[in-house]
Amino acid sequence: MKKMLSGILSAVMCVGVIAGGTVPVMAEERVVTIYSSKDAWKDQCAEAAKRIEETYGIKADVVAMPNTDIESVIATKLATNDPPDIIFSNVPQTVEQYNITEKGEILDEEPWVERLAAKDVLTYKDGHIYGMPTYVSGNFFGGVYYNKEKMKELGYDNPQPKTMDEFWAILEDIKSQGVTPVYMTDADPWTTQVWTTMGWGVVLDEKKDTIYNDLLTNKIRFTDIPEMEEVLQGLQDIYTKGYANENHASQTYDTSMAVVGEGEYPMVIQGEWFEIAMNDAYPDVELGSFAIPFGDKDMIAIGAYTEGAYVPKGENSELAKEYLRYWSSPEILGPVFESYPCASAWVDVDGGDLLPAQKNLIENYVNTGKYTYEFDAYFDVARPIMEDYLFRNIVEVTMGKEPAEAIKDWDERYNEFMRDKEIEGFN
Amino acid sequence: MKKKKREDYLYPKYLLLPVVLIFVIFFIVPVVGGIAISFTNWDITRSGIKLVGLKNYASIMRDSSVQTAIRNTLVFTICIVVFRNVLALLLALAFSKPLKTRGFLRTIFYVPAVLSYVVVGIMFNALFQMDGTVNQILGAFGILCKQEWVASADTALFTVILEDIWKWTGFHMMIYIAGLAAIPQDFYEASRIDGANSWKQFWYLTLPMLIPALTINITQSIIGGFRVFEQVLTLTKGGPGHESTVMGMMIYEYFNRGFYGKSTAITMLLSLVVVLVTIFVRKYFASKEVSY
Numbered sequence: 001m002k003k004m005l006s007g008i009l010s011a012v013m014c015v016g017v018i019a020g021g022t023v024p025v026m027a028e029e030r031v032v033t034i035y036s037s038k039d040a041w042k043d044q045c046a047e048a049a050k051r052i053e054e055t056y057g058i059k060a061d062v063v064a065m066p067n068t069d070i071e072s073v074i075a076t077k078l079a080t081n082d083p084p085d086i087i088f089s090n091v092p093q094t095v096e097q098y099n100i101t102e103k104g105e106i107l108d109e110e111p112w113v114e115r116l117a118a119k120d121v122l123t124y125k126d127g128h129i130y131g132m133p134t135y136v137s138g139n140f141f142g143g144v145y146y147n148k149e150k151m152k153e154l155g156y157d158n159p160q161p162k163t164m165d166e167f168w169a170i171l172e173d174i175k176s177q178g179v180t181p182v183y184m185t186d187a188d189p190w191t192t193q194v195w196t197t198m199g200w201g202v203v204l205d206e207k208k209d210t211i212y213n214d215l216l217t218n219k220i221r222f223t224d225i226p227e228m229e230e231v232l233q234g235l236q237d238i239y240t241k242g243y244a245n246e247n248h249a250s251q252t253y254d255t256s257m258a259v260v261g262e263g264e265y266p267m268v269i270q271g272e273w274f275e276i277a278m279n280d281a282y283p284d285v286e287l288g289s290f291a292i293p294f295g296d297k298d299m300i301a302i303g304a305y306t307e308g309a310y311v312p313k314g315e316n317s318e319l320a321k322e323y324l325r326y327w328s329s330p331e332i333l334g335p336v337f338e339s340y341p342c343a344s345a346w347v348d349v350d351g352g353d354l355l356p357a358q359k360n361l362i363e364n365y366v367n368t369g370k371y372t373y374e375f376d377a378y379f380d381v382a383r384p385i386m387e388d389y390l391f392r393n394i395v396e397v398t399m400g401k402e403p404a405e406a407i408k409d410w411d412e413r414y415n416e417f418m419r420d421k422e423i424e425g426f427n
Numbered sequence: 428m429k430k431k432k433r434e435d436y437l438y439p440k441y442l443l444l445p446v447v448l449i450f451v452i453f454f455i456v457p458v459v460g461g462i463a464i465s466f467t468n469w470d471i472t473r474s475g476i477k478l479v480g481l482k483n484y485a486s487i488m489r490d491s492s493v494q495t496a497i498r499n500t501l502v503f504t505i506c507i508v509v510f511r512n513v514l515a516l517l518l519a520l521a522f523s524k525p526l527k528t529r530g531f532l533r534t535i536f537y538v539p540a541v542l543s544y545v546v547v548g549i550m551f552n553a554l555f556q557m558d559g560t561v562n563q564i565l566g567a568f569g570i571l572c573k574q575e576w577v578a579s580a581d582t583a584l585f586t587v588i589l590e591d592i593w594k595w596t597g598f599h600m601m602i603y604i605a606g607l608a609a610i611p612q613d614f615y616e617a618s619r620i621d622g623a624n625s626w627k628q629f630w631y632l633t634l635p636m637l638i639p640a641l642t643i644n645i646t647q648s649i650i651g652g653f654r655v656f657e658q659v660l661t662l663t664k665g666g667p668g669h670e671s672t673v674m675g676m677m678i679y680e681y682f683n684r685g686f687y688g689k690s691t692a693i694t695m696l697l698s699l700v701v702v703l704v705t706i707f708v709r710k711y712f713a714s715k716e717v718s719y
Contacts, residue, residue, distance in 0.1 A: 068664070072683035075471050079687070097685070099472045186667070187578060247557040249578030249667055384472075384684040388492070388669075396668035399580060409491065416486065420468070 030058045032316060032323045035077070036088035037070040039273075040307055043280065044135055044340040045088075051332045058323050067190070071097070078103045083312035085320040090139070091131030091308030092124040093376075097383045098310070100130045105311040107132060110321065112328040115346050121306055131308040132324045133345035135333060140303025140374060141361045142198045142271045144182075145278075148286045150266040154179060158288060163296045164234070171243040174266065182238060183256055183265035184248040186398050189391035191253050192235075193376075194269055195292070196394055199231035200375035201301030202294040212378040218418070218425035222411040223404075231294060232394070232403035239398050249399060257281045271303075272358040276340070279355055289357035291365060299370040300361055304377035306345065381423070382414055389413040465692040471685030483692035487677075492669040493693065496677045499584055503673060504652025506588045507595070511648050512641070514596045519603030520629075533604070536597035544594075548661025551590045552577055583663045583671035591658050595651070599644045606640030607633070635717045642712040646705055653701045 036045075041064040049060040063084070065073060077083050078098055087098070095101060106128045107113065113129060116122060118137040122129050151159065154174050161167040174181040186192045204211055204227060214220045222228060238244050245251065245265065256274065259265045261282035268274060275287050291300045309327075311320045326332055333349045343362065344351030354362065365371050376386065393406040418426040465483055469476045487493045518536060522529045539547070554560045555576035565572040576582045610633065618628050634641075656675030659665055665672035665680070672680075674697045681690035 072679075075683070075685045079471050079685070096472060189666075246573060247575060247578075249575050250552075250556055384686075388680050388684065392666065392668045395666065396580075396670075399667055401668070413490075416489065420470075420486065421472075 030319060031061050032058060032085040032320050033061045033063065034086045034088060034309075035063050035065070035070070035074055035084040037067045038064045039067055040064075040088045040134075042276075042340075044336050044342075047336045047339065048135075048327055048332050051335070052323065052326050055331065056326050058319070058326070060323070067188075074098060078312060083314050085311070085314065085316040086323065087310045087312060088134065089131070089308065089310060090305045091122060091133065091310065093303075093305040093380055094383065095124050095130050095310075096380050100310050100312075101126065101128075103312050104130050105313055105317050105321065106130060107311065107321070107324075110325065112325060112346070115328070115348055117343075117345055117347050118306070121304060122308070131310045132328060133306045133308045134327070135336070135340075135345055136306055136342045136351075137345040138303060138343065139273075139306050140271045141300065141358055141366070142194050142269070142302075142374070143289050143291045143300060143361055144267050145260075145270050145274050145287050145289050145357050146267040147260050147263055148288045150263040151288065153263075154266060160290045161293055162298050163293050165296075167293060168237075171238070171241070175241075175243060180243065180245055180265060182244045182267050182269065183251075183259050184238070184244045184269070184398070185251045185253045185256050186248045186395050187250050188253045189387065189395045191256075191270065192395050192398060193391045194271060195235045195238075196231055197374040197376045198292065198301040199234065199294040200228055201372050201377070202297050202299055203227040203231055204375070205297070205299065205301075205372040208372065208378075216378070216381065216423075216425075218415070218423075222407050222414065227295070228407055229403045232397050232406060234294075235394070236397050236400075236403060244398075249395075260287075261285050272355075272361075275355045275357045276342075287355070287357040289360050291361065299372060300365045301374040302366060302371050304373045381421070382417060385413055385417050461691050462695060464688060465695045467688045469688040471687070476688075479688070483689045484696070487681075487689055487693055487696075490677075492672060493674075493677050495669050496672045496674050499671060500653060500655065500673045500675075502584065503588055503591070503655050504649060507591050507652050508645060508648040510588075510592045511596050511599050512644055514592065515599035515644065516603050516637075518596065518600040519607055520633075522600070523604055523607045533597075533601070536600055538597065539594045540598035542594070544657035544661050547590060547594055548658070551586060551662055555586050577663055578667055580667055580670040583667065587655075587658050587662050587671060590662060591651075591655070594658075595648075599648070602640050602644055603637065606637045610636045635715070638712055638716045642709060642716075645712070646708055649704055649708060650701055653697060653704070 034041075034049075041062060046062075049062065053059050074084075074087055074089075075098065083103065089098070095104075098104070101124070108129050110129075110132070112132060113119065116133070116137075119129075121138050122131065122133065124130055146159075148158075151157070154177055156170065156174075159170055161170060171181045184192065204225070211220070211225070215222065239248070245259075256268050256270070257277055258281075260268055261278060269292070275289075278285060278287055291298065309324060311317050311324065314320075328346060328349075330346070330349045333344070333346065337344060337349060337352050341352030341354055343354060343358075353359075376383075379386070382390075390410050393401070393410050397403055397406045415426060466478055466480060467476045468479045468482070522533050522536075526532070552559075556562075557573055557575045559576075561576065562572045562574065574582060576586050614632055614636070615628060618632055623631070654675060655673050656679065659671060659673050659676050660679070663671040665676040674693060678690050678693045678697070681693060
């Protein structure tokens with residue numbers, strides 16, 4: 001009986017399949033995998049992803065890893081031809097590092113390209129666009145970000161020093177009032193290097209048309225540029241003169257919001273991301289900002305990149321492109337920017353009112369042309385060794401290493417790396 | 428006499444095939460592949476790979492960070508081999524005595540061995556911060572200490588060594604306890620009758636009879652020492668700068684940055700050192716083993 005029953009059932013199923021449509025088929029779920037660092041996957045990204053899923057039915061499977069791990073994971077995924085559908089990273093800063101010219105899709109023909117607010121920032125040196133900005137048109141408006149109320153208590157209402165002497169005088173005065181003026185987080189070398197990448201950019205501004213190219217072609221060495229040592233010496237002075245927290249070497253970036261928010265330390269040397277994070281964690285604390293007048297110049301150094309997304313070549317790349325098209329649309333980003341105001345990457349999406357400290361730097365420096373690009377912007381080719389051999393060297397300077405020695409160490413590593421890469425001029 | 432068929436000869440060899448295949452695929456091929464890669468310029472940004480001879484090896488030996496890593500790895504290995512084993516042996520001798528609490532104490536000392544490095548790293552970070560427990564305890568004794576133990580170039584490696592000794596001493600203790608338990612009590616009674624005091628018993632009886640346990644523990648410590656990685660990653664990340672970096676961290680960093688050729692070259696160097704030292708240690712202790 002059992003045999004007969006199973007035979008009948010099998011026959012029915014076979015006929016059903018042949019006839020077509022009797023075996024129920026689950027609707028295929030549309031999912032894109034996104035790999036990002038935890039810092040890059042901000043709340044506004046999560047909000048945009050949620051809106052896309054609700055509106056267009058494409059789900060994002062997000063893998064957000066610590067900054068220290070993300071590069072190796074992405075590098076391994078790309079090297080083994082098993083990439084995620086979308087990679088969040090600094091565009092076009094990491095094109096070379098991840099070999100995106102070979103491993104990624106060219107996005108020149110995407111409809112959002114025409115709507116970019118700062119197309120030149122996105123364009124790689126070969127003239128192509130490999131990444132889409134995730135929300136802002138440009139990143140890194142660095143300087144001193146301070147707790148306005150705390151600074152007022154210390155006698156400073158909107159300080160804007162125009163020379164280094166004025167800058168040091170402020171720090172000395174605050175210290176003399178029994179308050180350590182600057183909070184540094186050198187357990188995260190990327191925060192320590194903010195001083196140098198800004199400072200070197202500013203002090204080398206007048207020579208920028210030749211000096212970076214000379215360094216990239218081995219016509220001069222880093223050790224031949226005295227201005228770089230002077231900027232590093234300035235960084236060391238912050239520590240030796242007692243202007244920074246004693247426990248700077250063990251503190252990480254994520255501890256800085258609390259100490260500034262609570263008024264324990266009035267200042268940090270950071271980029272606009274600090275104000276965005278503060279706005280989330282301490283919305284009642286208003287921040288101010290000022291440019292550090294490196295070399296007595298009243299200008300700032302900004303980044304030549306933006307937080308963005310690459311689409312690696314793969315089976316799912318068309319879906320990934322479609323996903324980014326939705327992401328860039330006013331329908332998705334408009335409501336997001338209402339909660340998270342920023343300098344919008346899109347001409348037709350209003351970014352809202354900028355936060356005050358960032359607004360100060362953009363209005364008074366960027367919009368008035370008093371800016372240059374940060375030092376790092378010229379050395380994308382050496383990005384794979386920057387964290388390990390430049391940023392860490394800078395951290396060692398904060399702990400007593402001679403600035404000249406740090407620059408010499410970096411110079412040697414840089415030359416060896418460029419030789420290995422068979423860059424012209426280094427062989 | 429009946430002549431053996433060809434199958435009769437082949438039968439045992441045929442049975443070995445699956446094991447040999449697994450060994451070749453999962454051990455021989457990766458090792459040979461690794462050796463080959465270490466002689467190439469493979470990095471993530473290159474579409475083509477070419478042989479570069481010994482260039483990777485020469486390059487890493489010129490790298491001042493690798494030199495620091497070699498020095499730190501040697502210091503780390505020597506320290507942990509000595510301290511893990513001396514402390515473990517002392518604990519094993521103590522906990523082999525008929526104490527009421529010995530079971531409890533053995534467990535307490537063994538527990539760190541089962542904790543994950545991430546947990547231990549967080550614990551030690553909290554202990555050795557500037558305002559951490561260690562400095563607070565020192566402060567309670569009137570010693571004002573503002574030392575950044577983990578983040579200072581002078582003490583970062585020291586904290587990693589301390590963490591490792593704390594974590595693994597209990598594990599080695601258990602092996603020594605097993606070794607001590609295997610020594611027949613008759614030998615002690617005989618030696619006592621012959622007039623041997625406790626020190627002579629330890630030196631001429633316990634220690635020689637513990638050679639198998641010593642071999643295991645010292646070999647494991649040496650291999651663990653040369654392969655040190657997680658301890659450093661979770662505690663100091665090789666910093667500040669590269670002051671507490673080790674060979675394992677350099678492999679990780681090179682790989683992290685996409686330099687697969689160089690990363691593999693360091694791996695090969697490290698493997699070679701581990702193999703040579705292990706062979707030497709095992710041969711040395713094999714010559715010291717006693718049989719009864």
